[in-house]
Amino acid sequence: MLAVMVLELYDCDKVILARDLERVVAESPCVFDNTLVVAALDCLHNPDCAPDFVWLCSLCSSMGMHLVAVRGGNAQQRHSALQAGLSCLCSQSPAYSVCEPEHRPTPRTEQQKAFAFHMESCRQEMVPVSRSDHVPPRVISTPVRSGQQVFHTGDLILAQAVSQGAEVLASGNIYAYGPLRGRALAGACGNASARIFCTCFEAEMVSIDGHYKMISPHERHLWKKSVQVQLNGRELSVQPL
Amino acid sequence: MARIIVVTSGKGGVGKTTTSASLASGLAVQGHKCAVVDFDVGLRNLDLVMGCERRVIYDLVNVINGEATLNQALIVDRRTDKLSILPASQTRNKDALTVEGVGRILDGLAETFEFVICDSPAGIEHGALMALYYADEAIVVTNPEVSSVRDSDRILGLLHSRSRRAEQGLDPVREHLLLARYDAARVTKGDMLGIDDVQSVLGIPLLGVVPEDKAVLEASNEGVPVIHFPGSAAGKAYQNAVFRILGKEAPESSLEKPRTGWLKWLLEGSG
Ligand SMILES: Nc1ncnc2c1ncn2[C@@H]1O[C@H](COP(=O)(O)OP(=O)(O)OP(=O)(O)O)[C@@H](O)[C@H]1O
Ligand SMILES: [Mg+2]
Numbered sequence: 001m002l003a004v005m006v007l008e009l010y011d012c013d014k015v016i017l018a019r020d021l022e023r024v025v026a027e028s029p030c031v032f033d034n035t036l037v038v039a040a041l042d043c044l045h046n047p048d049c050a051p052d053f054v055w056l057c058s059l060c061s062s063m064g065m066h067l068v069a070v071r072g073g074n075a076q077q078r079h080s081a082l083q084a085g086l087s088c089l090c091s092q093s094p095a096y097s098v099c100e101p102e103h104r105p106t107p108r109t110e111q112q113k114a115f116a117f118h119m120e121s122c123r124q125e126m127v128p129v130s131r132s133d134h135v136p137p138r139v140i141s142t143p144v145r146s147g148q149q150v151f152h153t154g155d156l157i158l159a160q161a162v163s164q165g166a167e168v169l170a171s172g173n174i175y176a177y178g179p180l181r182g183r184a185l186a187g188a189c190g191n192a193s194a195r196i197f198c199t200c201f202e203a204e205m206v207s208i209d210g211h212y213k214m215i216s217p218h219e220r221h222l223w224k225k226s227v228q229v230q231l232n233g234r235e236l237s238v239q240p241l
Numbered sequence: 242m243a244r245i246i247v248v249t250s251g252k253g254g255v256g257k258t259t260t261s262a263s264l265a266s267g268l269a270v271q272g273h274k275c276a277v278v279d280f281d282v283g284l285r286n287l288d289l290v291m292g293c294e295r296r297v298i299y300d301l302v303n304v305i306n307g308e309a310t311l312n313q314a315l316i317v318d319r320r321t322d323k324l325s326i327l328p329a330s331q332t333r334n335k336d337a338l339t340v341e342g343v344g345r346i347l348d349g350l351a352e353t354f355e356f357v358i359c360d361s362p363a364g365i366e367h368g369a370l371m372a373l374y375y376a377d378e379a380i381v382v383t384n385p386e387v388s389s390v391r392d393s394d395r396i397l398g399l400l401h402s403r404s405r406r407a408e409q410g411l412d413p414v415r416e417h418l419l420l421a422r423y424d425a426a427r428v429t430k431g432d433m434l435g436i437d438d439v440q441s442v443l444g445i446p447l448l449g450v451v452p453e454d455k456a457v458l459e460a461s462n463e464g465v466p467v468i469h470f471p472g473s474a475a476g477k478a479y480q481n482a483v484f485r486i487l488g489k490e491a492p493e494s495s496l497e498k499p500r501t502g503w504l505k506w507l508l509e510g511s512g
Pocket of ligand 2: 257258259281286360361362
């Protein structure tokens with residue numbers, strides 16, 4: 001099960017969001033580093049406002065977080081989220097759909113927060129709204145260098161090397177045709193059947209559906225070999241191809 | 242069309258300024274009008290290596306702020322008049338560089354020079370980003386050690402995502418690897434990475450291999466770029482790199498033959 005950070009948006013004013021988010025992250029940077037974030041739209045003070053998701057994505061990534069999906073929201077908001085490359089998830093189940101009292105929308109005062117953060121394990125509810133929507137794979141034909149991150153909702157195809165210190169994430173499978181030296185996370189939004197295939201295995205870490213494995217010297221017999229990584233129950237297995 | 246070439250590395254002290262000074266001098270000696278710009282605002286080293294520190298009146302930041310014209314700030318090299326130096330300011334910090342201001346300077350230089358060499362500061366922050374933003378080509382200076390290779394990889398990522406060419410969806414920045422301070426004996430002992438180790442990580446074409454050479458320090462103490470010492474190993478390596486930048490054949494020095502280690506070397510019985 002994968003833990004995600006839910007960013008419950010109350011306000012979509014960029015200045016306020018950026019300011020408050022920076023403050024919260026600065027207080028405890030480690031908590032937010034490299035987390036997957038879902039933006040929940042159910043509690044917006046103005047349910048019809050139009051958040052700028054492209055901007056929000058880059059804001060999050062500048063703070064080390066990966067915004068991967070929105071939850072709830074109206075048709076227009078979901079459309080613009082899709083355009084920004086995000087997944088759209090169902091609203092929370094009815095039992096939870098009423099905002100908790102402290103979160104209930106009220107007119108904003110100066111002190112009021114623009115958002116709230118909480119952790120959730122996302123498996124059950126991270127069901128893409130329309131599974132029939134076919135998402136084409138994303139092909140990255142340049143090397144993914146140290147410090148770079150690539151995320152795709154769907155399958156991710158890497159035609160060149162993924163460097164040590166780089167990170168590739170996909171909600172689906174990952175296929176790496178160059179050396180895979182960085183971190184690879186498949187099924188990153190909850191998908192136990194996702195796999196990682198690579199032709200030259202030198203990864204620092206692999207993860208499927210939130211189960212991760214740091215690559216230790218025990219795996220050295222697989223070093224630079226063609227391998228596939230899959231989840232057997234709760235156990236990650238790395239097998240030669 | 243001027244070629245704007247950034248000399249960059251991520252890691253500090255790997256030989257960017259040494260390389261900028263020698264390549265710019267070498268290109269000028271070959272008859273190409275060349276400007277070399279010190280982007281290391283706050284430190285200012287290039288003028289020392291070029292031996293023109295006493296002639297600095299105005300600097301890059303003065304020109305950006307409109308306190309001097311480009312022509313007032315450019316210093317013509319004593320050895321070849323095809324080469325001009327635009328020094329960095331010692332009293333400001335790197336925030337004085339703006340995308341717009343740097344753009345104006347480089348446009349101005351591109352009108353009269355064939356090559357504009359940008360000597361980047363270390364790091365991956367604002368100063369380094371300003372130096373690489375307008376580049377058409379990048380010479381990534383790397384020492385054969387793990388941390389330097391990692392930082393070069395990082396810089397290559399920035400060239401791919403944060404340069405003007407990346408932002409505007411133009412042809413990507415052309416990348417060249419310059420391996421500096423290469424010590425064949427230490428590679429053989431296994432203390433240092435070999436050429437092919439570095440290349441397998443970075444995966445970009447090799448422009449040259451500059452050996453570790455005492456002549457570099459002696460030259461920079463004299464304020465003469467090492468390429469002006471054709472008898473030195475480093476000077477020769479830079480000269481070959483200049484030929485390659487100009488698209489000419491350059492003899493492959495013995496260093497540049499990829500070596501997989503002494504064992505294989507012995508087995509194959511060749512040198
Ligand atoms: N090939 C070489 N052989 C021996 N010494 C060298 C060589 N190249 C550079 N050096 C020495 O390494 C030091 C750093 O070189 P240089 O100033 O060119 O690096 P830099 O990358 O510009 O540093 P910075 O990041 O501080 O700007 C200097 O003392 C220089 O003399
Ligand atoms: Mg320097």
